[in-house]
Amino acid sequence: MHHLNKSIFNKTARPERVLQFGEGNFLRGFVDWQIQVLNEKTDFNGSVVVVQPRGSEKIERLNDQDGLFTLNLQGMRDGEPVNEHMVIDSISRGINLFTDYQDYLELAGKEELRFIVSNTTEAGIVFDEADQLEDRPQKGFPGKLTAFLYQRYKAFSGDREKGCILIPCELIENNGGKLKEVVLQYAAHWNIEEGFAEWIHEANTFCSSLVDRIVPGFPADSYEEKIQELGYHDNLLVVGEQYHLWVIEGPQWIKEELPVEGTGLNTLFVDDLAPYRTRKVRILNGAHTAMTPVAYLYGLETVEESVKHPEVGLFIKEMIHEEIIPTLEGSREELTDYAGEVVSRFVNPYIKHYLLSISLNSISKFTARNLPTLLDYVKENKTLPKRLVFSLSSLLYFYKGKRGSEEIPLQDSPEVLNLFKTQWQKHCQREISMQELSGALLSHQALWGTDLTQISGLTEAVASSLEKIEALGIQEAINL
Numbered sequence: 001m002h003h004l005n006k007s008i009f010n011k012t013a014r015p016e017r018v019l020q021f022g023e024g025n026f027l028r029g030f031v032d033w034q035i036q037v038l039n040e041k042t043d044f045n046g047s048v049v050v051v052q053p054r055g056s057e058k059i060e061r062l063n064d065q066d067g068l069f070t071l072n073l074q075g076m077r078d079g080e081p082v083n084e085h086m087v088i089d090s091i092s093r094g095i096n097l098f099t100d101y102q103d104y105l106e107l108a109g110k111e112e113l114r115f116i117v118s119n120t121t122e123a124g125i126v127f128d129e130a131d132q133l134e135d136r137p138q139k140g141f142p143g144k145l146t147a148f149l150y151q152r153y154k155a156f157s158g159d160r161e162k163g164c165i166l167i168p169c170e171l172i173e174n175n176g177g178k179l180k181e182v183v184l185q186y187a188a189h190w191n192i193e194e195g196f197a198e199w200i201h202e203a204n205t206f207c208s209s210l211v212d213r214i215v216p217g218f219p220a221d222s223y224e225e226k227i228q229e230l231g232y233h234d235n236l237l238v239v240g241e242q243y244h245l246w247v248i249e250g251p252q253w254i255k256e257e258l259p260v261e262g263t264g265l266n267t268l269f270v271d272d273l274a275p276y277r278t279r280k281v282r283i284l285n286g287a288h289t290a291m292t293p294v295a296y297l298y299g300l301e302t303v304e305e306s307v308k309h310p311e312v313g314l315f316i317k318e319m320i321h322e323e324i325i326p327t328l329e330g331s332r333e334e335l336t337d338y339a340g341e342v343v344s345r346f347v348n349p350y351i352k353h354y355l356l357s358i359s360l361n362s363i364s365k366f367t368a369r370n371l372p373t374l375l376d377y378v379k380e381n382k383t384l385p386k387r388l389v390f391s392l393s394s395l396l397y398f399y400k401g402k403r404g405s406e407e408i409p410l411q412d413s414p415e416v417l418n419l420f421k422t423q424w425q426k427h428c429q430r431e432i433s434m435q436e437l438s439g440a441l442l443s444h445q446a447l448w449g450t451d452l453t454q455i456s457g458l459t460e461a462v463a464s465s466l467e468k469i470e471a472l473g474i475q476e477a478i479n480l
């Protein structure tokens, strides 16, 4: 069987109008697909050049396939189940920054380049003072980007018409503003002439954006079956859901350059994306992160199984409706409709979204996605939200690293893993009680951004749930 590349697929060459930082599943199943739709339905006529924010091995894989990959979108569309696959040919090439940095600099001088998109996880938009302008390449994403923009500034002698529209997709608040801030930080750190910072301000448009599409990625457990259907091998096959939403906070004129109207793309240009972001992060991502330790310890593996489970599913739905939604601003009816839509996306029968994949960096995710809800709930109700507290307790138990006799493959930073390991060892050796363990973990401000033992009754409630989980198992303990 052939591998997917230009020898078996007729690829159309288009002007390189987009630079993309990130070769990951999400960008390919979301942005590169959207560019393909624009190419098919409008006069956009552009292709995407991809660079890897760190490392180079995946770029080589992309180039081995001439930038081509298959996207399999599965789920409900207009009330009907749809399972479609398509070859995405919007990526012109990947540039290996370690071997072909010169190509990267040359791209900066191309008239037609206009958009820069990125998704470098929540960890990507950071300043690293070790990065230097002369590095080939710089280590971090914003360092690489600043070097690229400076090259463009020089190539066009500061022409205000040659700036870019930057649309970062990282799931952090004010991603556009933060990216601009770090670029300007590098401009100052590298002593680049004043004119460059002015050009950044005047010629470039940094938008913030919020993305939404569940993209579990490469279908390892159904790959053989899928390639029989496709008739070729594809190492970059991506599975995602039908649903998508891209909310872009920026000037309305961008619509003229990114002509989504009439294409069926659910891309919105808004003045303020905060309400969309809060709603999505707290309901969708919040439910994902809060259900993961509970459902996994219960013995379940996927989101669909968890939401469909009589007890765990009820727990999740009650948590959304009784604890998350009441803390959100906006129409209760709209929020309830949105939550209903999210739950039906969770039970998408075509998508196997593994709890373990969501569990990556669960502590910082709980802090970003669930803690604000818990704190708002306590402030408004003067009582604890019992399901969120149970989820927090289950999270602490999950980080013990055992499901029965089975090892849990925890994925978090070494500092976080060491902290939990030390505290759980102390508890297992009877040096500290469950109450002390709970106090030690909840008071750790580096984990939660605040001392959670200051919340009245929380340490005791968590210790009590942990005792129950340990003594009776989560199947009993979940009956609050």
Ligand SMILES: NC(=O)c1ccc[n+]([C@@H]2O[C@H](COP(=O)([O-])OP(=O)(O)OC[C@H]3O[C@@H](n4cnc5c(N)ncnc54)[C@H](O)[C@@H]3O)[C@@H](O)[C@H]2O)c1
Pocket (backbone or CB within 6 Å): 021, 022, 023, 024, 025, 026, 027, 052, 053, 054, 119, 120, 121, 122, 123, 124, 141, 171, 211, 212, 213, 214, 215, 216, 217
């Ligand atoms: N997969 C989804 O359903 C989905 C949906 C919406 C948003 N997201 C967000 O997209 C991000 C990537 O998800 P994915 O599914 O594409 O994962 P992936 O593992 O396929 O890709 C990860 C990407 O991030 C880059 N990266 C990783 N660590 C980095 C760092 N420290 N600095 C710079 N770049 C770094 C990698 O080079 C790669 O491009 C996640 O953070 C996730 O929150 C994912």
Ligand SMILES: O=P(O)(O)OC[C@@H](O)[C@@H](O)[C@H](O)[C@H](O)CO
Pocket (backbone or CB within 6 Å): 171, 211, 212, 213, 214, 215, 284, 285, 288, 289, 357, 358, 360
């Ligand atoms: O991708 P992560 O690891 O940050 O989070 C896991 C999921 O919550 C997330 O990928 C959602 O599926 C996605 O944000 C939906 O748009």
